[in-house]
Amino acid sequence: MEQREREFLEYVQGGGQVEAGDWLPDEYRARLRKFIEMHGNSELMGVLPEREWILRAPTLQRKLALTAKVQDEVGHAQLIYRVVEDLGKPREECLDDLISGKSKFHNVFHYPTKTWGDVGVIAWLVDAAAIISQKALLKCSYAPYARIMKKICWEESFHILHGRDVILTLMNGTDDQRELVQEALNRWWGPLMQFHGNPIEPEQDPMFVWRIKSQGNDEARQQFLDGYVPQIWELGLTVPDPELRKDEESGRWLYTEPDWDELMHVVTGHGPKTEDRLDLRRAARENSAWVRSVLLAA
Amino acid sequence: MIYEVFRQERKGQAFQHAGSIEAADERFAESYAREQYGRRGESQALWVVARDSIMRIEEFVDELNRNYHRVDGYPLKEKLKEARERAGTAAPRDR
Amino acid sequence: MKERAQLLLEIADDELILGWRDSEWTGIAPFLEEDVAFSSIAQNEVGHARALYELAARDLGTTADELAFDRKPEEYCCSELVELRLPEWERTIARHVLYEQADAERLARLKTSDDAELAGLAAKIDREEVYHRLHAEMWAERLQAEPRFIAALDELRPLVDRRKGQSPELAELWDEMTSVRRSQPAGTTW
Numbered sequence: 001m002e003q004r005e006r007e008f009l010e011y012v013q014g015g016g017q018v019e020a021g022d023w024l025p026d027e028y029r030a031r032l033r034k035f036i037e038m039h040g041n042s043e044l045m046g047v048l049p050e051r052e053w054i055l056r057a058p059t060l061q062r063k064l065a066l067t068a069k070v071q072d073e074v075g076h077a078q079l080i081y082r083v084v085e086d087l088g089k090p091r092e093e094c095l096d097d098l099i100s101g102k103s104k105f106h107n108v109f110h111y112p113t114k115t116w117g118d119v120g121v122i123a124w125l126v127d128a129a130a131i132i133s134q135k136a137l138l139k140c141s142y143a144p145y146a147r148i149m150k151k152i153c154w155e156e157s158f159h160i161l162h163g164r165d166v167i168l169t170l171m172n173g174t175d176d177q178r179e180l181v182q183e184a185l186n187r188w189w190g191p192l193m194q195f196h197g198n199p200i201e202p203e204q205d206p207m208f209v210w211r212i213k214s215q216g217n218d219e220a221r222q223q224f225l226d227g228y229v230p231q232i233w234e235l236g237l238t239v240p241d242p243e244l245r246k247d248e249e250s251g252r253w254l255y256t257e258p259d260w261d262e263l264m265h266v267v268t269g270h271g272p273k274t275e276d277r278l279d280l281r282r283a284a285r286e287n288s289a290w291v292r293s294v295l296l297a298a
Numbered sequence: 299m300i301y302e303v304f305r306q307e308r309k310g311q312a313f314q315h316a317g318s319i320e321a322a323d324e325r326f327a328e329s330y331a332r333e334q335y336g337r338r339g340e341s342q343a344l345w346v347v348a349r350d351s352i353m354r355i356e357e358f359v360d361e362l363n364r365n366y367h368r369v370d371g372y373p374l375k376e377k378l379k380e381a382r383e384r385a386g387t388a389a390p391r392d393r
Numbered sequence: 394m395k396e397r398a399q400l401l402l403e404i405a406d407d408e409l410i411l412g413w414r415d416s417e418w419t420g421i422a423p424f425l426e427e428d429v430a431f432s433s434i435a436q437n438e439v440g441h442a443r444a445l446y447e448l449a450a451r452d453l454g455t456t457a458d459e460l461a462f463d464r465k466p467e468e469y470c471c472s473e474l475v476e477l478r479l480p481e482w483e484r485t486i487a488r489h490v491l492y493e494q495a496d497a498e499r500l501a502r503l504k505t506s507d508d509a510e511l512a513g514l515a516a517k518i519d520r521e522e523v524y525h526r527l528h529a530e531m532w533a534e535r536l537q538a539e540p541r542f543i544a545a546l547d548e549l550r551p552l553v554d555r556r557k558g559q560s561p562e563l564a565e566l567w568d569e570m571t572s573v574r575r576s577q578p579a580g581t582t583w
Contacts, residue, residue: 021356047420054416058574058583059458060443063416064436070419071432075334078425082300082318091320091425116573116583148317166583174577280421288423291482294535295322319426325531330426332524333433 012141012211019143020086028210032142033087034103035212040080041098041105043073048277049113050122058116065162069123072155079148086144099282101269108191110271117180120170121188123163125228129195131156132223136215145212164231171235185232186240193241193255194263196220225253301327302352304345305335313345397508398452399470402460403556404499405445406471409461410563411492412438413570414475415485423482434489434525441518448514462574466559466567474552476563486532487545493529495553496522 001009005025008018018024024032050070057063081091097103108126113119134153140146170177202208202216215223229246232239243256266274301321304313316335321327324346331346365371382389415435422428446457453460474492479485500522503515536542574583 021354051420054419055413055569056573058462058571060439060446060461062583063413064439064443067416067419067432067436067439071429071436074420074425074428074432078319078334078429079317081425082320086318147315151317169582173582176577177581284421287480288482291423294539295326320424321426322535325527326426329430329524329528329531333430334426337429337433 009210013209015139015211017141017143017146027206029087031206031210032145032212033084033089035207036080036087036142036145037084037089037094037097038104038106040077040084040094041103042109043077043080044098044281045105045109045277047073047077048280049109049111049273050119053113053116053119056116062166066119069159069162072159076148076152076155079151080145083144083148095281095285099278099285101278104267104269107194107263107266107271108188109277110266110274111188111191112273114187115180115184116166117170117182117184118188120163120166120181121184123159124167125163125185125188125192125232126195127156127159127163128228129192129220129224131160132220132227133196133213133215136213136220139211139214141211167235171237181235182237185237189240190259190262191266192224193221193258194260196224198260198263222253225255229253299323299327300349301331301346302349303331303335304347305341306343306345307341309342311342313343316341316344318349395452397511398449401445401449401452401511403470405442405449405460406469407475407492407496408438408445409442410469410471410566411475411488412436412440412442413566414478415489417478417480418485430528434528437521437525441521444514444518448510462571463579466564469559469563469567470556471563472553473555473560474549476560476566477549477552478562478566481541481545483536483539483542484545484549486529486536487542487549489525490529490533491546491549491553493522493526497526 004023005027008023008025008028012018047070050066050073054063054066054070057066081094084094085091094103098105108122108129113122131153134149134156137149138146138153140149167181170181197217199218199221200216202219205213205216207213208216225244225246229239229244241256243254246253265271269278299321300318302318303316305316306313319327319330319334321330327346327348331344335341335344412435415431415438419428419432419435422431442461443457446460450457450460472495474488477484477488479488497519500515500519504512504519506512506515533542574581
């Protein structure tokens with residue numbers, strides 16, 4: 001590593017932040033942009049599983065809340081892609097790569113949403129897992145990204161409350177409604193445990209080394225379990241992992257090792273809904289290409 | 299075109315840079331800025347300006363250490379000690 | 394009182410169904426900034442519907458949700474204009490423009506009503522609609538030379554004042570809209 005890079009590394013490891021116009025090591029810039037782009041892709045793809053339920057929301061309040069939640073996610077994609085663009089990759093190129101499968105998005109958005117129970121579980125637990133990662137980005141060494149994370153985290157706080165409200169209402173309702181929640185939880189637990197990524201040591205994780213993330217994958221997962229397993233159990237729900245328990249001595253949660261092969265398989269474009277959702281994005285984009293042309297023309 | 303958005307959270311506070319949006323013209327920029335940065339009533343006011351209209355200044359020259367117009371150009375401790383000794387007075391907190 | 398309720402339902406149904414249709418663009422609008430803006434319009438429409446249903450609900454001794462969801466499709470009093478699923482942006486904007494014009498006239502009349510509650514609510518809604526109108530005008534200006542937009546306006550204009558029958562599209566929408574709700578007995582909390 002050359003001198004200038006080494007100084008940069010020391011600077012960010014000491015808590016220093018950089019701006020769009022600053023000199024950035026090639027490796028840092030490349031990894032940073034890819035990371036942020038994947039985040040943007042995830043927000044955009046995350047919209048699709050929830051969209052269908054906007055149309056089926058069972059009360060006016062839920063309809064408004066769910067529409068607002070999905071709107072926030074679109075807004076987050078907008079914020080994130082702007083940061084990527086200022087790092088040198090135009091939004092249209094990002095969308096091209098997303099649709100062609102060249103770039104990735106998070107595992108959870110490759111799975112189907114089958115019931116209203118999924119809507120609750122996603123807003124409550126998937127968003128919770130995401131918020132833990134997002135809070136760890138508030139101190140990102142790249143300041144423009146850290147700044148948008150503030151707005152994103154602030155908006156996500158209502159998502160979790162909305163999710164919890166949906167779940168609590170269902171749990172206090174009919175037997176069928178309670179079953180909706182349990183059944184959805186059973187399907188989402190696997191992807192949730194994989195969400196924070198495989199257990200790489202922070203010092204081996206380039207994202208952490210460059211202080212793009214301020215937290216390792218395992219630590220994020222432990223935080224998630226600490227925060228949310230008690231919330232799950234206190235409602236009388238069960239988690240579909242017989243090994244799940246907190247080791248009192250170490251304070252760490254023990255669990256069945258997640259299927260890392262499945263995670264790799266899914267994020268490389270082979271999830272149950274990957275094809276369908278990318279097709280939907282492709283179609284929407286093609287059908288509205290003329291609109292973008294008209295706006296550019298003036 | 300890229301427009302930068304500055305938002306004021308409460309009256310009296312400074313406008314802070316909040317982000318940027320892409321819009322075809324000022325009318326679209328206004329509509330989009332309102333939505334991205336104000337749909338929850340979270341902003342008291344917004345300033346929206348085309349990025350091209352913003353002048354960026356980042357180089358500041360101070361080769362000759364002009365501390366005569368800064369507080370750090372006036373270390374008075376020694377002089378004050380000398381003046382008090384001459385007058386036979388003690389520092390206020392020693393009296 | 395029943396007369397006022399009928400009027401309220403007509404406007405509420407318009408706003409609800411239009412809001413429902415407009416919300417279908419959330420996540421797939423032509424570009425991200427517009428996606429966010431148009432979603433707010435959709436939410437406002439549903440919000441207006443809710444306020445109107447709440448007023449009608451008091452007159453009829455029921456709740457806003459029951460009025461919005463638990464009537465049969467043939468009981469809705471919305472304009473045929475709002476019932477159509479319009480997955481093309483030019484038709485969506487054409488509807489947006491036509492609806493805002495007609496709604497502006499309707500609200501202007503209601504604001505002068507002797508019924509203080511009705512006039513008050515109409516004034517509130519009207520103040521929010523200012524932004525909808527600006528948005529519609531902005532797009533209309535941009536698309537005014539586009540043949541497909543002009544064709545869409547021509548196609549949809551006759552539907553503005555048609556309130557007699559229901560299109561099969563409304564029945565389809567109602568089916569999807571109420572599927573979760575109907576999966577449990579009436580009165581279940583969601």
